[in-house]
Amino acid sequence: GQNIDQPTEMTATEGAIVQINCTYQTSGFNGLFWYQQHAGEAPTFLSYNVLDGLEEKGRFSSFLSRSKGYSYLLLKELQMKDSASYLCAVRESNYQLIWGAGTKLIIKP
Amino acid sequence: IAGITQAPTSQILAAGRRMTLRCTQDMRHNAMYWYRQDLGLGLRLIHYSNTAGTTGKGEVPDGYSVSRANTDDFPLTLASAVPSQTSVYFCASSDSPDSPTEAFFGQGTRLTVV
Numbered sequence: 001g002q003n004i005d006q007p008t009e010m011t012a013t014e015g016a017i018v019q020i021n022c023t024y025q026t027s028g029f030n031g032l033f034w035y036q037q038h039a040g041e042a043p044t045f046l047s048y049n050v051l052d053g054l055e056e057k058g059r060f061s062s063f064l065s066r067s068k069g070y071s072y073l074l075l076k077e078l079q080m081k082d083s084a085s086y087l088c089a090v091r092e093s094n095y096q097l098i099w100g101a102g103t104k105l106i107i108k109p
Numbered sequence: 110i111a112g113i114t115q116a117p118t119s120q121i122l123a124a125g126r127r128m129t130l131r132c133t134q135d136m137r138h139n140a141m142y143w144y145r146q147d148l149g150l151g152l153r154l155i156h157y158s159n160t161a162g163t164t165g166k167g168e169v170p171d172g173y174s175v176s177r178a179n180t181d182d183f184p185l186t187l188a189s190a191v192p193s194q195t196s197v198y199f200c201a202s203s204d205s206p207d208s209p210t211e212a213f214f215g216q217g218t219r220l221t222v223v
């Protein structure tokens with residue numbers, strides 16, 4: 001069946017680094033997305049991986065291993081504004097996105 | 110309009126009533142989607158449209174219908190609302206179903222069915 005797993009909640013300190021993991025089992029694979037969602041707001045795009053490896057974009061990086069069904073989002077130099085939920089989504093062979101429940105990241109001073 | 114707009118922002122609806130949630134985008138995106146988001150669950154796809162004139166069922170389509178008469182608009186209708194349809198509804202669009210670029214989301218509609 002289809003399943004995407006992420007930790008429910010994580011806590012980190014301002015200025016530190018945090019890694020949010022995502023494991024998936026889906027019907028085919030056509031790319032993996034990470035989105036950020038602040039409370040009460042719409043999700044906004046962070047990254048897209050379709051090939052194995054690391055994609056770096058400023059303070060944020062995303063890694064994918066298709067053989068392991070695994071991805072992570074790495075956030076460096078954490079800022080208070082990074083407090084949000086981070087959503088992992090996999091696009092299946094039929095191009096529909098399957099979403100994880102999201103990881104709520106709490107940043108402490 | 111810039112991007113994707115949903116209306117209303119929030120609504121309290123009596124059970125059994127009919128309701129249409131509106132969604133309009135001005136990016137000329139081919140694909141549009143309706144999701145619901147419930148606490149502790151991921152976004153779940155209700156219906157989608159890969160191009161104007163076509164629609165498809167997502168993961169949780171029961172009790173909902175959509176239409177796609179043109180590129181810009183993708184309304185979602187609840188024919189007879191039930192309390193389990195209380196949720197936050199997001200409309201989204203993307204250039205194409207298989208686009209490597211992101212989907213853009215509207216600001217959401219918070220619906221409470223009582």
